[in-house]
Amino acid sequence: MDRPADNTRERILRTATRVFAEKGYNRASVREICQAAGANGAAVHYHFGDKISLYREVLRPAAELTEIPDELRADDTPLRVGLEAYFRPLRTLANDRQMPHMHLLFMREQMQPTGMLTTGWSDFFRPRHEQLCRFLCRHCHAEVIDDAINQLALSLIGMGMMLFLKPDIVQAFAPGLTRDDNALEATLQRLTDQATVLVEMEAERRQQH
């Protein structure tokens, strides 16, 4: 059973995510978050510290997106296993009801950066992009990251982005893809199949040259 303190923490965090998303960091106030969450300022201070620390905690799920799965790093990971590991964190995000707020926060961070996500998407995603490129190089027998490897990586990133980071579009066009756990797993497997075939095509193209 959850301790009440944990419930309060969760409630403040969920409310803060929504309020920061709707108003932006500067216009959101801790007082407003407290009121909406039915909590007092002492509870916010106890669990999170000051406003910027609360905001950092709100952004944590986004920061986790930049973590690189061990499978992608290891030298002996089979192609399909690595790609599935690459897409799996997106699956968790698609399950997260906070995701629309998170997406809004990402957009705000691009338009009015608070500095919490460094300088925006590009620095934010670079380590993951480069790790994916190195994994692709290994499986395509490419010695350096060239245009074709870069494009392949961007295609794979885009395929996952659209499905999981644009929940409003998926909801509107294809609700069956993220309806429940089974649907999400099927979607992840299809995505991995698609990614695998694209990498195999690139590996083959290189062998022919």
Add this chain to the structure above:
Amino acid sequence: MDRPADNTRERILRTATRVFAEKGYNRASVREICQAAGANGAAVHYHFGDKISLYREVLRPAAELTEIPDELRADDTPLRVGLEAYFRPLRTLANDRQMPHMHLLFMREQMQPTGMLTTGWSDFFRPRHEQLCRFLCRHCHAEVIDDAINQLALSLIGMGMMLFLKPDIVQAFAPGLTRDDNALEATLQRLTDQATVLVEMEAERRQQH
């Protein structure tokens, strides 16, 4: 040679795109756009009418994205030809130096909709998504748009999106993909190859069942 009047029109339009992107529709003023463009209010009025009409004109390239290529509609378009036609408009966008501003405007329209792009991305892209799905059904011998077709369409859309609608990321990670006309054409062809192989895989999967 361009007539001076056309230059003025273009200059106002480019400036307006930037100012609307930076400030948002409500906070941008026609006076500020005039000053930055080195034009007078009469010129804006002559070429565009009022503020909302100027804004509509600024958004036109985005609206063109929703136009459906004839090739996708026709019953007898070969797979690769249809897919190339689908991606080609994105190529024009990647060439457009205004694209970073346009991307910002898109984000603004999601966060503070003016109503000019209907209710956001989902309604905005729906006709194009559905037309792509019907084209995919034809080439996969699917009778209705099911989850697999929807996911395939979203994967194709995502592949193009990432490359052409996130110019800052492409610029940061893989500048070689959009450097000049030849690079763009090579990127478009690779993208079409990737899309083709994904559709062929889905068609094959259906035949086996």
